[in-house]
Structure formats: C-alpha cells, structure tokens
Amino acid sequence: MAAAASQDARAEARWQAVQARRPAADDGFVYAVATTGIFCRPGCASRRPRREHVRFFDTAEAAVAAGFRPCRRCRPDHGAADPQAEAVARARRRLEADPDEPCLADLAAEAGLSPGHFRRVFQARVGLSPKQYAKAVRADRLRAALETGATVTDAIFDAGYGGTARAHADAAAGLGMTASAYRKGGAGEVIDHAQADCRLGRVLVAATPRGLCAVAFGDDDGALVADLRARFPRATLQAGGPAARAVLPTVVRLVAAPEEGGWDGAPDPPPLDLRGTAFQMRVWAELRRIPPGQTRTYAELAAAVGQPSATRAVANACGSNPVAAVVPCHRVVRSDGGLGGYRWGLARKRALLDGEAEADRDDEDWEAGADRG
Ligand SMILES: [Zn+2]
Structure with a gap:
C-alpha cells in the first residue's frame, strides 16, 4: 500500500x-x-x-x-535533453519576431555554437538556412500585405522592410518574382513550358530563368497549359522555351526511375524556383528527405516540421506542392493506410508508389503497407 x-x-x-x-x-x-x-x-x-x-x-x-x-521535436530518444532543438526553436522565434534584427553570429552565440555549426544544425532541423528562413518570413509578411490590397510600396513598409531595395531583392527570392509582378499574377515574368509523354500520361514542366517552377501530370496538353495559366495569370508563357526544354528530360527520368536518388541524385540537379510561404517551404523541404520506396503519414510529417498538431495545414501544404514527383508529396499517406489525396489523381499516386515499391522489394514493411492500401 x-x-x-x-x-x-x-x-x-x-x-x-x-x-x-x-x-x-x-x-x-x-x-x-x-x-x-x-x-x-x-x-x-x-x-x-x-x-x-x-x-x-x-x-x-x-x-x-x-x-x-x-517525438521528432524534442527527440526523447537522443540521449540527454536536446539543447540544439531548444536553440533552434529559440532562433526561429527570434527570426519570426523580427527577421531583420538577429544576425547569424548573434543566433550562433546564443546557441553556444560557431556560426558554421549553428547554420548546419538549423538547416538540418528546419530545412532552410537561418538566412533563407528570415527571407521566407519577410516574404510571408510581404505577401500577406500585398494580398490585403496595399500598394506595393505600402506593403513593403508594412512587412517591416527598412527600404525598397532590400524588399525587392528578397521578394525576387521569396516570392519567386518581383513584388509588383507577384501583385499582378506574374506580370513581366517569362515562364517556359514543355510537355512530353511519361509513364503516367502527359507531363508538363515549367521553368523561369531561376529554375523549375512547375511539374504537373495530366492527359491533355490543353488542360495542363490552362492550369499553368491559372497559376500565373499575367506571366508570358512560352511554349517549348529553352529553360523548360533543359529540365524536361531530368523530370521524365525521375518519374521513370525514382530509385536513382530523386532530384538531388540527378547528375546535375537543376535549381528549383518554388514559391511558397515559410511553412510550405519547410514542408516541401521535409518531403524531399523521404527516400523513394518509403512513406510517411501526415501526422509524422507534421511532427518532423516541429508542428505535431498542424496535420491539416501540413496536408494542405502537400496539396499545394507545385512540382509533382520532384517534391515527392506522393510519399505521404493517411495513418489508417489509405492513400490520402493527390492533386494529379489517385491513380497516379498509386502508380508512383507501386513503381518505387517495385524498385525496393527488400523493404518488406513497405510491401505489407502497399498490399493493405
Ligand atoms: Zn516532444
């Protein structure tokens, strides 16, 4: 007793x-x-x-x-308390409160690490470097201000930029285009696109001079181009342009043989020009860490980006992935074994997963999951 x-x-x-x-x-x-x-x-x-x-x-x-x-956030299986996870969380809060104020040296000093070491630790846990993270936070603010209908200059100051030069440089990186082009649905941007056959039907790729910005599957080129137009209503679309033609073979190869290491395993992976919020960018970065032949649940992905209660927001970020297969959102499934959703059709999601399972027959856990799905 x-x-x-x-x-x-x-x-x-x-x-x-x-x-x-x-x-x-x-x-x-x-x-x-x-x-x-x-x-x-x-x-x-x-x-x-x-x-x-x-x-x-x-x-x-x-x-x-x-x-x-x-838990992927507090890492209870990693020996004693994880001071790095706490240091990264603290740095993120500081950058979110004021992306302009802390510099890398400050953040590293607070974490008790050298700047280079701190940058690697941060990147490994967040998926973006501290500088990219600050940039994404500023771009989020700018985007929010632009979407409320402020003038471009007002939006720049509302977002906390001290001046327009910095904002324009950041905006080009964070929004993937200049602030005024974003406001106008891609006006002034030239986006190349090209289509080809792949094992899932037709594939469209689109690229700006900065990199790959869209990959989509479909049955019909007209519908694929109409979708691209809807995403960039004011951009100049250029059929068969050089930027898209240059990346098309890499995308087709990736779909045919995902086990060869994915986008980053390509001999010379073309750069990506992804436009998303800081949260979406983190989810997409985490998706790129799931190896071919493996899957994660939405809840696991939410835990991996440090927001275990944000399962629905994570599912939405997966659904807004602009580059099919390159960011492998098809590797996320429901925890009950169901396939979940897929913007380009569940049959294609199933075909991508089956192809990867076939290339990875040794993984018996996965085989069992595929039979059940
Ligand atoms: Zn935890």
Missing part, C-alpha cells in the same frame, strides 16, 4: 513537470500519449495532452518497447 502511494506521488510529480514543461526533470522520464502514439520529454514544446491519455516511462527505451514512437 505504501508502494502504491509512492507510485501515485511520483506520477503526480511527473505530471506536474509535464504541465510546467520543466525541461530538466531529475529522473529523465518520458511521457507517452495514447492518442498520438508518440512520447516526449517533459520539456517538449508540443501541445499538452490530457492527463487520462498520458503514460509515464522511466526511459525512452521502455516507451519504445511499449510501442510508442519518439
């Missing part, structure tokens, strides 16, 4: 540590959440679970043995 009482007291102390997000709990326990199947350190920044869904384990190993998966 005394033993049971002391167990209860210990569980209560642990629950209080979880509620307080007390990072350095003295006995190194983890807590698992029955509804998500994930376990965390008490200091994890994720949403607090309800008490009745929580189980405590003395070690990460015990939680794994009971069938729980480690």
Whole structure:
C-alpha cells in the first residue's frame, strides 16, 4: 500500500513537470500519449495532452518497447535533453519576431555554437538556412500585405522592410518574382513550358530563368497549359522555351526511375524556383528527405516540421506542392493506410508508389503497407 502511494506521488510529480514543461526533470522520464502514439520529454514544446491519455516511462527505451514512437521535436530518444532543438526553436522565434534584427553570429552565440555549426544544425532541423528562413518570413509578411490590397510600396513598409531595395531583392527570392509582378499574377515574368509523354500520361514542366517552377501530370496538353495559366495569370508563357526544354528530360527520368536518388541524385540537379510561404517551404523541404520506396503519414510529417498538431495545414501544404514527383508529396499517406489525396489523381499516386515499391522489394514493411492500401 505504501508502494502504491509512492507510485501515485511520483506520477503526480511527473505530471506536474509535464504541465510546467520543466525541461530538466531529475529522473529523465518520458511521457507517452495514447492518442498520438508518440512520447516526449517533459520539456517538449508540443501541445499538452490530457492527463487520462498520458503514460509515464522511466526511459525512452521502455516507451519504445511499449510501442510508442519518439517525438521528432524534442527527440526523447537522443540521449540527454536536446539543447540544439531548444536553440533552434529559440532562433526561429527570434527570426519570426523580427527577421531583420538577429544576425547569424548573434543566433550562433546564443546557441553556444560557431556560426558554421549553428547554420548546419538549423538547416538540418528546419530545412532552410537561418538566412533563407528570415527571407521566407519577410516574404510571408510581404505577401500577406500585398494580398490585403496595399500598394506595393505600402506593403513593403508594412512587412517591416527598412527600404525598397532590400524588399525587392528578397521578394525576387521569396516570392519567386518581383513584388509588383507577384501583385499582378506574374506580370513581366517569362515562364517556359514543355510537355512530353511519361509513364503516367502527359507531363508538363515549367521553368523561369531561376529554375523549375512547375511539374504537373495530366492527359491533355490543353488542360495542363490552362492550369499553368491559372497559376500565373499575367506571366508570358512560352511554349517549348529553352529553360523548360533543359529540365524536361531530368523530370521524365525521375518519374521513370525514382530509385536513382530523386532530384538531388540527378547528375546535375537543376535549381528549383518554388514559391511558397515559410511553412510550405519547410514542408516541401521535409518531403524531399523521404527516400523513394518509403512513406510517411501526415501526422509524422507534421511532427518532423516541429508542428505535431498542424496535420491539416501540413496536408494542405502537400496539396499545394507545385512540382509533382520532384517534391515527392506522393510519399505521404493517411495513418489508417489509405492513400490520402493527390492533386494529379489517385491513380497516379498509386502508380508512383507501386513503381518505387517495385524498385525496393527488400523493404518488406513497405510491401505489407502497399498490399493493405
Ligand atoms: Zn516532444
């Protein structure tokens, strides 16, 4: 009876540590959440679970043995508390609060790392370098201001830029075009496109001078070009232009033989010119880390980008992927084994996954998943 009482007291102390997000709990326990199947350190920044869904384990190993998966955010399976994850989270909050203020040296000093080391740690966890992240945050603000209908100059100042030169340089990178071109649906931009047969029907690729900006599958070139037109209503579309013709063979090869390392495995991967919010860019960067022949669930992807409760936003970001197959959004499936959605048709998603499974027959887990799907 005394033993049971002391167990209860210990569980209560642990629950209080979880509620307080007390990072350095003295006995190194983890807590698992029955509804998500994930376990965390008490200091994890994720949403607090309800008490009745929580189980405590003395070690990460015990939680794994009971069938729980480690959180991708607090990394409870990575030895002692993860100071790097905390440093990266802190740096992200600072950049989001004011993308112009902290420089790399400041952020690195705060994390206690050299600038080069900090940049690698940040990039590995966020999918963008600190500089790219700050740029994406500014571009998000600019885009939001432009979409409220402000004039371009007002929007630039509303977004927190000190002047227009910096904003124009950033906008070209973050929006993929100048701020005024974005406002006008791609006016002043020349976008090359070209189509070819591939094993999924017709494929359209489109590219600006900066890189690949669209890949789409369809049955009919007219419909594919009409879609591209809808995405860039004011751009000059150039059929058979050189930028698109240059990347078309790489895309067709990628669809035919995804096991050869994907886009980054191409001998000389052409640059991408993706236009998205900072959140979308992070999701797309994470998608590119899923190897051919493997899948992730939307929930796993949400955990991997550090926002485990944002499953729906992650699914939307997958759905707005502009470059089919190159950013492999087809490798994300529902946790119940269902295929989920696919902008270019579920039959094509199935065909892409089946092709990759075939090229990767050794992976028995995947084979089992494919049969069930
Ligand atoms: Zn966690």
